[in-house]
Amino acid sequence: MRAGKTVLLMFLLPAFVVLVLSFGIGLVSLNSLKSQYLQSSDVQAADLRTLHQESTFKRDISELHSRVIEVLDAARQRNMSDVQLYRHHSRLVNELAAIEQQVQTLAESNLLREVNHNSVQGLRESFTQYRNLVIMATEIAAIDPDTADQYFSQAQTSFNEFSIFTGRIAMLLTDRTMLRERESRNRHEKAFVQIFIFSLIGAAVVLLAVFAIAVRISGHVRDIADALSKLSYNTSTELRLPAMERLQLSSRGEFGRIANVILGFRDDMVRRIKAEEENHRLIFYDALTGLPNRRLLQEQLQYAAGASARVSNYHALLWLDLDRFKLINDMRGHTAGDALLVEVADNLRSMLREGDLLARVGGDEFAILLELPQGLKAEAAKEAERIAVGICGGVSREYQIEGHCHYLTASIGIALFADKTMGVDALLSQAEVAKYQAKDAGRNTVSFYDPKIQAEINRRAELEGELRNALERDELRLFYQLQFDQQAQPIGAEALLRWQHSERGLVSPADFIPLAEESGLIVPMGEWVIQTACQLLAEWQSQPLLQDLQLAVNVSARQFRQQDFVEMVLIQLAQTGARPERLKLELTESAVLEDIEQAIQKMQALRSRGVSFSMDDFGTGYSSLQYLKRLPLDQIKIDQSFVRDIVADPDDAVIIRTIIAMGQALSIEVIAEGVETQEQREQLASYGCHRYQGYLFARPLPLAECLALLKHKR
Numbered sequence: 001m002r003a004g005k006t007v008l009l010m011f012l013l014p015a016f017v018v019l020v021l022s023f024g025i026g027l028v029s030l031n032s033l034k035s036q037y038l039q040s041s042d043v044q045a046a047d048l049r050t051l052h053q054e055s056t057f058k059r060d061i062s063e064l065h066s067r068v069i070e071v072l073d074a075a076r077q078r079n080m081s082d083v084q085l086y087r088h089h090s091r092l093v094n095e096l097a098a099i100e101q102q103v104q105t106l107a108e109s110n111l112l113r114e115v116n117h118n119s120v121q122g123l124r125e126s127f128t129q130y131r132n133l134v135i136m137a138t139e140i141a142a143i144d145p146d147t148a149d150q151y152f153s154q155a156q157t158s159f160n161e162f163s164i165f166t167g168r169i170a171m172l173l174t175d176r177t178m179l180r181e182r183e184s185r186n187r188h189e190k191a192f193v194q195i196f197i198f199s200l201i202g203a204a205v206v207l208l209a210v211f212a213i214a215v216r217i218s219g220h221v222r223d224i225a226d227a228l229s230k231l232s233y234n235t236s237t238e239l240r241l242p243a244m245e246r247l248q249l250s251s252r253g254e255f256g257r258i259a260n261v262i263l264g265f266r267d268d269m270v271r272r273i274k275a276e277e278e279n280h281r282l283i284f285y286d287a288l289t290g291l292p293n294r295r296l297l298q299e300q301l302q303y304a305a306g307a308s309a310r311v312s313n314y315h316a317l318l319w320l321d322l323d324r325f326k327l328i329n330d331m332r333g334h335t336a337g338d339a340l341l342v343e344v345a346d347n348l349r350s351m352l353r354e355g356d357l358l359a360r361v362g363g364d365e366f367a368i369l370l371e372l373p374q375g376l377k378a379e380a381a382k383e384a385e386r387i388a389v390g391i392c393g394g395v396s397r398e399y400q401i402e403g404h405c406h407y408l409t410a411s412i413g414i415a416l417f418a419d420k421t422m423g424v425d426a427l428l429s430q431a432e433v434a435k436y437q438a439k440d441a442g443r444n445t446v447s448f449y450d451p452k453i454q455a456e457i458n459r460r461a462e463l464e465g466e467l468r469n470a471l472e473r474d475e476l477r478l479f480y481q482l483q484f485d486q487q488a489q490p491i492g493a494e495a496l497l498r499w500q501h502s503e504r505g506l507v508s509p510a511d512f513i514p515l516a517e518e519s520g521l522i523v524p525m526g527e528w529v530i531q532t533a534c535q536l537l538a539e540w541q542s543q544p545l546l547q548d549l550q551l552a553v554n555v556s557a558r559q560f561r562q563q564d565f566v567e568m569v570l571i572q573l574a575q576t577g578a579r580p581e582r583l584k585l586e587l588t589e590s591a592v593l594e595d596i597e598q599a600i601q602k603m604q605a606l607r608s609r610g611v612s613f614s615m616d617d618f619g620t621g622y623s624s625l626q627y628l629k630r631l632p633l634d635q636i637k638i639d640q641s642f643v644r645d646i647v648a649d650p651d652d653a654v655i656i657r658t659i660i661a662m663g664q665a666l667s668i669e670v671i672a673e674g675v676e677t678q679e680q681r682e683q684l685a686s687y688g689c690h691r692y693q694g695y696l697f698a699r700p701l702p703l704a705e706c707l708a709l710l711k712h713k714r
């Protein structure tokens with residue numbers, strides 16, 4: 001592993017500083033010590049030399065003095081010839097000259113010059129005196145020993161004198177040397193103290209530097225540790241790490257890199273948490289309204305059931321369904337429908353208490369989970385009903401969507417629960433069943449769950465299962481109800497579907513068509529109806545009695561919406577060889593209005609081949625001239641509900657007259673269905689409607705019976 005540059009530098013720097021400092025201090029101190037040493041050793045050498053000279057002088061002069069005594073003694077006792085004496089004398093003169101030279105050198109030495117001028121001067125003078133007296137004494141000794149003795153005794157005095165001087169000088173010299181010694185020791189001590197202080201200062205500086213660096217490193221390490229611990233506990237998408245951001249900017253070395261990595265890690269983590277939250281939102285929330293979806297509701301129900309069991313209170317699950325929302329969706333389009341749902345969701349949200357849960361569980365269906373404080377079921381039910389009625393009233397109002405006013409109402413089903421015995425799915429289906437009950441009770445109402453309705457739902461579920469097999473088992477039949485003109489002559493027939501159930505007998509389309517619509521089975525079933533009708537038409541073509549009859553076939557909205565609807569009809573026509581002019585398709589308003597442009601296209605495509613179109617159940621939907629005029633229609637069929645009351649209810653009579661007028665204005669044929677009485681027929685005729693279908697003329701019949709009736713009528 002490679003050590004990082006910054007950290008390495010941080011540790012090397014103090015070591016380097018220590019090295020340089022100690023090297024510098026050592027160099028300076030050694031240098032000063034060396035020069036001091038050289039200086040003092042020079043002085044000492046000179047002093048020693050001086051001391052040596054002085055002792056040489058002392059030795060030489062003592063020797064010389066003893067010889068002088070010997071020479072003078074020999075002269076006195078006449079042991080020596082004059083020549084010998086003279087030889088001694090001249091040798092002594094020479095030696096004295098040499099010694100004088102020594103004195104001179106001694107006197108000029110630095111040491112003596114510094115010491116005591118008087119002593120040196122005295123030494124010089126007494127030596128000169130001594131020399132002169134000795135010379136004179138030895139000179140005269142051969143001739144006059146007594147005078148020589150006199151001189152010598154004077155010389156002895158001088159000798160003693162300068163001996164005192166030399167003694168004093170020796171003492172001074174010793175003092176002086178000792179002083180110098182002391183001085184040099186002091187200087188050494190001072191130098192040592194200096195080195196010590198410098199080292200101390202150096203060490204302190206290094207220590208401070210190391211401390212500062214250590215503080216800095218430990219600060220970084222602490223910041224990094226803090227950031228890592230923040231990261232490890234982080235669950236939010238907003239994680240600020242200001243220390244790492246500063247470090248990233250300020251440090252280009254390892255710490256900068258670490259900060260970089262941590263910030264990168266943080267960014268990754270934030271991205272991941274955001275993705276998880278988004279996932280969570282997608283899984284548990286509805287994209288349109290932002291409300292919790294069915295899945296989250298299921299979880300919350302589970303939790304609420306547990307809580308209720310612990311606290312011994314009740315929870316209520318409200319299932320809210322908007323009445324006739326589908327119609328608005330079909331009329332105004334999905335975008336407007338979505339906007340309306342968002343408005344309703346906001347409205348609902350504003351009505352709830354804190355802690356209540358509002359979820360969207362289907363297209364126009366919402367669920368509300370309420371916690372009720374009551375411990376008794378009757379009281380809890382009362383409270384739940386009170387709240388539900390309030391919500392129902394709050395939702396029921398006008399909504400402004402895309403410049404249009406829509407009055408909405410809602411039906412609410414309620415299921416109560418106090419523990420987990422029921423299970424979440426059962427609970428949801430109870431609330432839904434209660435909602436159906438509220439719808440059946442006339443909409444805009446609140447209803448509690450009723451087991452009887454559940455049984456009905458179960459029956460429907462069973463029926464749906466069986467309906468799937470009906471096609472394969474060839475259990476579907478077509479009945480035919482004839483249609484008549486003013487002269488009661490048959491002009492055609494409507495094909496009506498029946499289910500020949502093995503146990504239940506003949507099942508009414510009112511019971512299974514909605515089921516088939518919901519499950520999508522209506523598509524293959526509808527195709528079978530058209531195929532069967534076309535086969536029949538092809539058969540009729542060769543029979544003079546039947547060849548002019550038109551056969552009307554009901555087309556459900558879901559089937560009409562199929563992309564290949566036009567193609568499918570054309571294929572059936574081609575395969576059976578039926579004449580398109582004999583085929584009439586009955587559409588409802590909801591089938592056409594959901595996407596009117598596409599409906600017009602499809603109708604035109606088929607109409608150009610000869611197929612005709614009838615608008616079924618006219619008057620029950622949004623029947624208006626506006627769209628009627630755009631649709632390529634051949635016929636409108638007045639809904640039987642108006643026909644039923646045409647005699648009794650003047651309003652219905654007015655509606656029928658309006659429909660007839662509209663048809664006339666647009667040159668569209670009008671037919672009335674559900675004509676049961678002669679009175680109804682006459683009234684219709686008086687308004688200008690001359691085509692009829694109903695029990696008065698014929699009931700829906702199996703093919704054979706229908707043909708028999710036809711023959712009879714003709």
Ligand code: C2E
Pocket residue numbers: 481495496497498508509510513526529553554555556616617640673674675676693694695696700
């Ligand atoms: P619809 O298209 O309005 O059919 C007319 C209904 O009125 C038929 O009921 C018919 O038996 C009934 N009816 C005819 N004359 C009278 C009368 O004078 N008095 C009374 N009270 N009723 C009369 P049905 O056969 O039970 O069909 C019910 C509905 O089922 C039909 O209403 C239609 O919407 C649907 N349906 C029937 N066959 C098919 C089919 O092949 N395909 C599709 N998509 N729907 C079908």
Ligand code: CA
Pocket residue numbers: 494554586616
């Ligand atoms: Ca019909």
Ligand code: CA
Pocket residue numbers: 616617637639640673
């Ligand atoms: Ca009808």
